[in-house]
Amino acid sequence: MESNDQNSEIPSGTTKKAIDRFKNLxxxxxxxxxxxxxxxxxKPAALSKGITLIESTQEEHTIKAQQLIEKCLxxxxxxxxxxxxxxxxxxxxxxxxxxxNLLIQEGKKVAVLAIDPSSTISGGSIxxxxxxxxxxxxxxxxxxxxxxxxxxxxxxxxxTRESIILCEAAGYDVIxxxxxxxxxxxxxxxxxxxxxxxxxxxxxxxxxxxxxRGIIEMADAIVINKADGDNKNRxxxxxxxxxxxxxxxxxxxxxxxxxxxxxxxxQEEGITTIWDMIQKYxxxxxxxxxxxxxxxxxxxxxxxxxxDNQLKNSFYNNPTxxxxxxxxxxxxxxxxxxxxxxxxxxxxxxxxxxSS
Ligand code: GDP
Numbered sequence: 001m002e003s004n005d006q007n008s009e010i011p012s013g014t015t016k017k018a019i020d021r022f023k024n025l026x027x028x029x030x031x032x033x034x035x036x037x038x039x040x041x042x043k044p045a046a047l048s049k050g051i052t053l054i055e056s057t058q059e060e061h062t063i064k065a066q067q068l069i070e071k072c073l074x075x076x077x078x079x080x081x082x083x084x085x086x087x088x089x090x091x092x093x094x095x096x097x098x099x100x101n102l103l104i105q106e107g108k109k110v111a112v113l114a115i116d117p118s119s120t121i122s123g124g125s126i127x128x129x130x131x132x133x134x135x136x137x138x139x140x141x142x143x144x145x146x147x148x149x150x151x152x153x154x155x156x157x158x159x160t161r162e163s164i165i166l167c168e169a170a171g172y173d174v175i176x177x178x179x180x181x182x183x184x185x186x187x188x189x190x191x192x193x194x195x196x197x198x199x200x201x202x203x204x205x206x207x208x209x210x211x212x213r214g215i216i217e218m219a220d221a222i223v224i225n226k227a228d229g230d231n232k233n234r235x236x237x238x239x240x241x242x243x244x245x246x247x248x249x250x251x252x253x254x255x256x257x258x259x260x261x262x263x264x265x266x267q268e269e270g271i272t273t274i275w276d277m278i279q280k281y282x283x284x285x286x287x288x289x290x291x292x293x294x295x296x297x298x299x300x301x302x303x304x305x306x307x308d309n310q311l312k313n314s315f316y317n318n319p320t321x322x323x324x325x326x327x328x329x330x331x332x333x334x335x336x337x338x339x340x341x342x343x344x345x346x347x348x349x350x351x352x353x354x355s356s
Pocket of ligand 1: 087094
């Protein structure tokens with residue numbers, strides 16, 4: 001019955017190759033539907049397939065991925081998205097393991113996604129080794145996905161953002177986005193989460209040294225990790241310093257005053273207090289409307305960011321531009337043309353090339 005319907009859509013006289021392509025396309029359509037069905041019936045394997053589709057750079061897959069995301073959108077949104085950042089070694093994976101296990105004990109489902117700027121620069125990865133979060137990784141209520149690879153942070157971040165939608169549709173209530181505290185990735189993560197947590201270590205001297213002002217401004221909480229053993233007093237000192245420092249910043253739009261806490265991720269101490277704090281934030285911001293307005297602002301940001309990325313990609317991947325760009329660079333070096341004139345020329349060229 002179904003195959004009759006399919007064949008009836010193929011015009012008579014169509015070549016065998018075209019029929020195969022058509023059937024193939026139809027199979028892919030069914031494929032998307034089955035991934036979608038799997039996702040909303042909370043099957044991790046289907047979620048992984050969906051995320052792989054999102055991460056693919058093939059144009060055909062990108063189109064399919066968008067269809068899948070659109071299908072999932074009505075089922076998404078019902079979650080809390082938490083961003084966690086900190087330098088390598090601060091204890092991010094130990095902390096996420098402890099927090100994740102607590103959440104699972106409370107009956108929640110947790111998804112952990114990562115944005116690793118090192119994977120975009122060197123092809124290697126600071127976050128990506130397999131031994132991380134050993135307990136969580138085995139729990140059927142947790143889903144852990146390593147960082148996607150890619151050649152630009154913007155592109156990788158976009159894929160993670162889209163993957164969040166799929167995770168939410170698959171019924172994960174808490175989505176944790178982890179990133180290394182280097183480069184620009186914190187800003188990208190901050191732009192896709194509801195709550196942004198900065199993990200720190202107690203140092204020997206001035207706690208605020210070497211910490212970027214912008215990151216403190218983004219943080220909804222600063223948590224001093226490894227507050228155990230001999231480190232307890234130093235953690236307390238660090239806490240005091242950060243509290244003083246935070247006083248100097250104006251109250252953020254959320255009306256939430258960022259908190260400074262300490263914990264021992266390894267000994268699972270202080271984790272409940274941190275989760276209580278996140279819930280307090282959630283309650284405050286849903287009541288005062290910031291939670292939704294912030295997500296709307298983030299959506300607008302991602303719309304503009306995606307346009308930005310795609311315009312850049314289509315410009316630099318345009319074969320004519322690829323060829324002429326190197327000629328223009330040479331002409332600039334030989335002082336035959338200014339960079340501005342060359343830029344204008346290339347932009348005009350890309351427009352005529354795209355419209356033809
Ligand atoms: P990441 O690179 O930020 O993900 O850090 P890891 O979670 O891999 O932790 C780095 C090292 O610090 C590991 O040897 C952990 O066992 C250790 N560690 C993590 N959290 C704590 C803690 O709360 N206390 C102590 N003493 N060690 C910790």
